[in-house]
Amino acid sequence: MTTGALRDRFPGARNDWARFDGPAGTQMVDTAIAATAEFAASGDNANSHGEFAAAHACDALIDDARRVVADLYGATADGIWFGANMTTMTFAFTRALARDWRAGDRVVGTRLDHDANVSTWAQAAADAGAEHVLAPIDVATGRLDADAVIECIDERTRWVAIAGASNLLGTMPHVRAVADAAHAVGANVFVDAVALAPHRRIDVAALGADALVSSAYKWYGPHAAAMWVRPDLLEQIRPYKVRPAPEVGPSRFETGTPNYEAIAGVRAAARFLLDLGLDRVRAIEEATFAPLLDGLGAIRGVRRWGPDSLVDRTPTVSFTIDGFAPDAVAAALAADRIAVWSGTSYAVELGASLGVGATGGLVRAGVSLSTSPDDVARLLRSVERVAASA
Template identity: 40%
Template structure:
């Protein structure tokens, strides 16, 4: 069945302001159900977990429900869902517990810096997987020469946050596991754009951020609970030593966790269906991917027809994310011009620090990023193309 775009858009209050929200790669808007879930949590009364009173019990239930929801979204186990303020914070914490001096870690120049710098700063020996600057692809073949018996971790993205490139993560994982290495997969940009199965990817750790898929600013890293039992992070002496709680510092934002569960339920319900929440998520996100890529075809074709536009990357498999520059105009100037026309886009390196260096544009302001998500429609794309054309 066709993606029910109009009914989906109607659930997002922010979309009524008249702007074309093509900034989804940096964070999505929230549906009313998520907003209501968070406010209802505060309205009902919540306390810290582990208490003897009802408000604390509500928080206990919120945390458990959030772990189950994230596990359903990515194909993991609830007991392996580590929750925190964002992916970057969690990756810093986990990297220090997993790797250190004497280890080798393979990182890629395709990745967001949050899956690069934390590993470099562990003191481990770093080996680099290079990206093709023309196609934006991350060739798998190079990993055979990068991974050895000394490799502790291979850190790689499931989708580039600026080029949209979807590297062959399962093939990389096969090489990593053959050498006894762990796979740390950054799924922040990939998760909003299609079905996720972390086991099929070969991810030992799968990182995601709810604000990229219609939730609040909460991050999660999902792993096999048995694997987490073997890892000992630094922690307060008084805090729980159970898994996954030993990886979570401080008091959680319980109302936000309620919003995460509501966001997963929202994604599962966008397309009518039956079955478990996991089954409904797979069907709904498959429809999302089809809708986004169809719309993206219009966007890319339109940008390619503009002689003053330079597009970066042309990977075979990608998310609906375009990264481009307009001749004679700095990326920030393009973004400001489009904002005046009611079109939201991002500009800059977007934390793709290594990649923009490879492309030779990091020091000159990066580029303009337009990222489609499930609530975007043809009028959003047309307004962007018309706005860029005016700069010609």
């Protein structure tokens, strides 16, 4: 199946826009749209833990969605919990962890990460009087070396929070090496897989993750997210919760009534990726992405940031055009009905490390399953035209 054939699966992509904004949010796949609407229309719209059929259906939906998302994460269903988005869930998670942190404890993060995996931990650590340190990136390559993180890990370290992939540059750190070092001192590892999950097969054991989160709207589902926490660990954490809510299992973390219709869509989106196969996803995306990466590199006046190869990176590239602010480039492309993001896309520390935090950031173009080779050709033509007008 080619990207062109797949594009029909995304009703939101049936227009003349070339969409490179997948790293910020993808178009929902047809089955996820249908599942969301079907749940709303089914009469199963109720609440959990009741004695009648619709309430049972809500329980069954959540249980089954946990199983399907667990398959997507290479994880177990008894560790999966659902929430509004990664940021909200990570704030709740870190607040719960911090109840058991003490002054002198250390939390390690990285400058590659989206701020949702930085400020969440920093604020929880500050509340507990714990230390929060950030590993530097290699500015020349745009990569985060595992050793730079490992150097920050010591006997006092409780958690290491690391990205599975950069949302801005696409670079993928060697999480496993970091996890081995963390585990050697008894620390746990939290993986922000928001920018990884749409593009790679995930296996929490292979990564060495003790907790992992991603957002379904980045992988063709609705606006909701799912976190996996190692089940034995999950039972030890003390989330803020109301007294009647379950005392055991992942639903301890699911405060209030779940978004059942969205979770029906999350399950369908996860099934879509599982059925297609993440190795296929990668092959399809890289076939579209390689000409984009090469094409940008060949345009005079264009600077690509981060690595120029496909090795250990997702199909996301950031670039600048000499003489143009990133916002101006994005606006010029939008006039050609091409959607890209400009700025640092909440990768605050990375933007500052690259020295672009105060200069408008970068222009980011991400390939997703709804991006076609024709979209890439249009983007390259427009970028060439803008660059030539400097």
